[in-house]
Amino acid sequence: MVILGIKRRFLLVFLFKLVFLFNGGAFLAFPQEIVTAEQYLKNVSDRYSLIKDYEALLSIRSGSAQMRGNVSHLAPSFLRIDFSDPAEQVIVFNGDLLTVYLPGYRAVLNQAITPNRRPAAGGASLASAQGLTMLRRNYIPTFVVGPAPVPLEEGSKEMVVKLRLTRRSISEGFRELILSVDRESQLIRRIEGRTIAEAQLRFDFTNVKINQGIPEQRFIYDSPASANLYNNFLFRDVE
Numbered sequence: 001m002v003i004l005g006i007k008r009r010f011l012l013v014f015l016f017k018l019v020f021l022f023n024g025g026a027f028l029a030f031p032q033e034i035v036t037a038e039q040y041l042k043n044v045s046d047r048y049s050l051i052k053d054y055e056a057l058l059s060i061r062s063g064s065a066q067m068r069g070n071v072s073h074l075a076p077s078f079l080r081i082d083f084s085d086p087a088e089q090v091i092v093f094n095g096d097l098l099t100v101y102l103p104g105y106r107a108v109l110n111q112a113i114t115p116n117r118r119p120a121a122g123g124a125s126l127a128s129a130q131g132l133t134m135l136r137r138n139y140i141p142t143f144v145v146g147p148a149p150v151p152l153e154e155g156s157k158e159m160v161v162k163l164r165l166t167r168r169s170i171s172e173g174f175r176e177l178i179l180s181v182d183r184e185s186q187l188i189r190r191i192e193g194r195t196i197a198e199a200q201l202r203f204d205f206t207n208v209k210i211n212q213g214i215p216e217q218r219f220i221y222d223s224p225a226s227a228n229l230y231n232n233f234l235f236r237d238v239e
Helices: 002-022 037-049 122-126 129-138
Strands: 053-062 065-074 078-085 087-093 097-102 107-112 139-143 159-167 174-182 188-195 200-210 228-231
Touching (some): 037 139, 122 129
Antiparallel strands (some): 139 159
């Protein structure tokens, strides 16, 4: 029964390749659960729900312009970005008040934020448990390539899982988002967004440190005495 043996080996090889492909290139023992993009996004959201605080180096690119700084987050909604480029620029959100300091204009912009408003800190505010909950509610996730890790970009040795998020309604500020998630830590490495004005934004998070015991005092900002204050710079109908 040589022919039968050949067919049996061919079938075993075929099944092995099939399992290999469905596991995204990583062989796992049966039974195997196929993770959907929606489930993967939930897993990332669950990961962030366990994070009390984090700090990281943040790079923001918009077209040819680039900004750099240190970002701090304290759950559930505290956020601070201290920029090194442009130097001394600061964005702080303490859960109730959004403050932006623009050193080039010696201006401090303040905006009270009610629960139905989201802070205008762009993609930085999405890398949190609250931000991911919002994404799961308002965007439809799909894998860019598949569940298998891929290089962060061409030539990169960093391996990430890429999710494409498409908005469910036209009210969302981003038409589309691409999340690049580190395959081991399940932390967001990069967020790429396309706005309703077709602007391309990219947020890179590196050197992420979680649960460092960041105090609330870090999110208290004392503006320079010489700065001009401008209140309600985003909207005036505070509810």
